[in-house]
Amino acid sequence: MAGTPTETQATRMLVVATLLCSYPGIDATGQAHMEYPPNTYVIPTPDPVMFPESFYLHCFEKGIDGILIASCGTDSPYEGSYEQLAARIPKVYAQMKARGISIRRLKLTAICSVCTKAFLKEVSDMEAVMAELGPVSGEMTAVTA
């Protein structure tokens, strides 16, 4: 099991998964009964390039404590989309910093349709980040205060 959390503070992880690459890869993880923490929620998308910066901030504001963007990487079926997505992430980071949110809570990864172990590792790593940082609400509250 990849990084089963033991701490008491409940956190949630969002995985933005591409229909052609990471979503089937995550399905394959389940099909193999390879376990990962159940506080991990997967939302499918044709391509995460579609999400504006404000979407990620919305997620954090609503209580998502860590986000994995499980893209297709350079294998994206959409021309140039990975490069466009990668270029957007620093802009998201800038807005996260402005709100006091650790940029470690958002990670751009590439997960293929059979990358079960890579998926588990990324989930495990983000679980560790969330365990270390605690709920995102704490960071945002601190800035507001």
Added chain:
Amino acid sequence: MAERRSKPKNQAATTAAAPATPPEVVLPVLAEKVGVYICHCGGNISDVVDVDKVATEAAGLDGVAVARHIMFMCSDEGQKAIVDDIQALGLDRVVVAACTPKLHEATFRRVLQRGGMNPYLFLPANIREQASWAHPHSPKAATEKASALVRAAVAKAQMLEPLEKVRVAAVHRALVIGGGVAGLRAALDLARQGLGVTLVEKSPFLGGRTTQLHTVFPTEDPARLLVHRLIAEVKAQPNLTILTETEVVALTGYVGDFTVTLKTTPRGVNAELADRQAAIAACPISVANEFDDGISKRRAIYQPYPGSEPDLPAIDWASCTRCGDCVTAAGGRGIDLKSDPIETTIETGAIVVATGFDHYEPRVGEYGYATSPRILTLPQVHRMLDPEGPTGGRLEIDGRVPRSIAMIHCVGSRQIEDVDEPGPDGKLHEYCSRVCCTATLQAANQIRQKYPKTAVYDLYRDIRTYGRDQEPYYVDASKAGVVFMRFANDARPTVELSDGADFPLKVTVTDTLTFGTEIEVPVDLVILSVGVMPRDVTGLIEMTHAPVGADGFLLEVHPKLRPVESAIPGLLLAGTVQAPMDVTESTSAASAAAAKVTALLAGDHVEMEPFVAKVDPSLCDGCGLCLDACRYAGAIAMQEVEIEEGVLEKRAYVNPVACKGCGACVPSCPVSALDVAGWEIDQYKAMIDAITAEPLTAGARS
């Protein structure tokens, strides 16, 4: 009725043909009669997830009219429940929480159609692969997660709008890539259905690997005769064009209307060549003959076998030095050493990929390979056993028939991490190549029949002659005195050179059939039954973006629900490009691909999924930033719109045929006027709101 959460949406995607007048802004409302159905999946879900609790919680959500849990939602009973509820309760959206949508999304969309609903008002929630199977030891947490996923699906479903498929005028022509048995079969079936067909083959000759065999199992038909019958039928089709030495070098467009650029290399030889033998004999170049898997040599001007198709030699431009000796020998006629390729462009509605496979080539030293001429691969032995092959059908080493032969199975197949070393391509081939067991036994029987005094030892891990009429090969081999030995997964046989001994090779195997006895087998010849490898079609993959599996073969969408279809609409897979197959299976897959193309291009139009970008003209201010974000020519453009009487302003519009639905344009819009139909940002936000609406309990962490 509750108002939608955020900005109003236009009622339909703006398209190239759509009227330019901005529609009146209407505030849509959330759907309020959602049907929610939780699947037990026969225990696959309900053994972990408390489906009754999930259904009960769903029933309490705003806008949910009914929530049920049923043993199998995909069964007739499950589907009927949805249709009945649609008709009895007037459902306006349907959520099914079950297995991955890749399995049954299409099934449930059809169910909605049967109930009289727009099929795109269905939404799946994946609570099997991503809940019960992923968290089998955390039932409370899995249940809580399943409830959250259902809440999210309901929230999005309430915001779904009816969609219509995008229709594209269809080009009634198909391109088949690959001229082996699968490509030939597909091309023939397509042409017989009246479609125009272009068949391209990269090599100078048609027929592929099957022409390298003498006979094919299980019918024992002469292989080349079989292929040439097929070729004759293909050539008889008036609407079919064959291009050898031709590759696809560029591909644009979409299902129904692809534009493909082909590069054809000249053959260098034409029908005016009178004395081909003299021309071939005059060539000073000698290279390994790939047709004989390297056990013979050929010239730079060559023909793999008499009567090949085309029945003309070709020039191997990579080896040819342009010395002109062949031209001289031919009397200056029939050979042209200009090798400049020609590019042509064709329009096609669909593409069948039948690019075939390669044999696994063992590493140097793998079972002694390449350390002795007495260690051969099965394809090499096939060529030797072919009466028209390089040895005239004689299996002889140094002029002598082997007295004793060891055949080793699973070389380059079913490889195991930490047991096997990666092959020359740096990869482990973990899959079963499927065809080698029968092929090995076929060769063993041929050897025993032809050389009764030759002992044959068959060393296998597992053995399975799996197809119809293939088991007799095993029975016959047993009756013919082939000696079987079985080795364990972690104890491969070893092959050693025995210099000076009576037999030049020694194979050592720990035989599990004799309870682990270590047996030394002295032999004259070792035959390695090598596996089937995916052919390197990197260029084609980059052009088409066709998904590739971990094994390197191209992936079909679903082996049962959408066989031979790649994830790229209009791109079909035929034969061993997809997986190891024998000739029978390859031609079956090819016929399946041809049938799907025929159905696809049967009408005047091809229908595509409606998940493309759309513009809200009431929000668009015509800034044009979306044009820069879009990478697809013609997918998004500006057009003048009459925003009020006599006042024209530019607004973005989307051509749904050219749009790929990636959404790259969406975040570029400073006024959020763009979205992808069915994947709207506000729908995602509603999902996030729903997921986080309930606090996680202690159960969610255990």
